[in-house]
Amino acid sequence: MCEKRIGTELGMLGNLLKRQMVCTTGKDELANITGMQAMILWFLMQAKEARFQRDVETHFRIRRSTATGILNLMEDHGLLRREPVEQDRRLKRLVLTDRAKALYERIHQAMAQTEALMEEGIDPEDLAVWFRVCEKIRANLENYQCKASEGQG
Structure with missing residues (x-):
């Protein structure tokens, strides 16, 4: 699978x-x-x-x-x-x-x-969860980007 x-x-x-x-x-x-x-x-x-x-x-x-x-x-x-x-x-x-x-x-x-x-066909509550998850993914990626660029002087 x-x-x-x-x-x-x-x-x-x-x-x-x-x-x-x-x-x-x-x-x-x-x-x-x-x-x-x-x-x-x-x-x-x-x-x-x-x-x-x-x-x-x-x-x-x-x-x-x-x-x-x-x-x-x-x-x-x-x-x-x-x-x-x-x-x-x-x-x-x-x-x-x-x-x-x-x-x-x-x-x-x-x-x-x-x-x-x-x-x-998407329940508004499911959509709200999806947006919260997207915000977390975006934050994770932005945090990594900042850390990665700091090390590259």
Whole structure:
């Protein structure tokens, strides 16, 4: 009998989620937006205050180089622009373009539809347990990452 592994299950869920988002968004303009770009777009649309690259890095727990690459692509595709902040010209506020705002509702609908599909038939208590377990797994991985990087001077 095959032993179940958390990493394997998460990888398979990630692949299925990506495929489902492609099915949900279709083959039009949304098809060129990756799942991560859609999540960043959603994150920026929800913001009540200015957001910066470091906010994206922290929220999505991604490295600076990863965030830079994704945000550069989003800028190249006309989804956002970086505007200097008056108090500190080195800081660049992330501002969504009109194109991104126009796509937002469709992205929001696709994400809501996919969330509903994933939750289908799952007891809310089971879902709450799943989120608690995910938080613990995330904390375990983050704690290890910190310890591992400390030793690598």
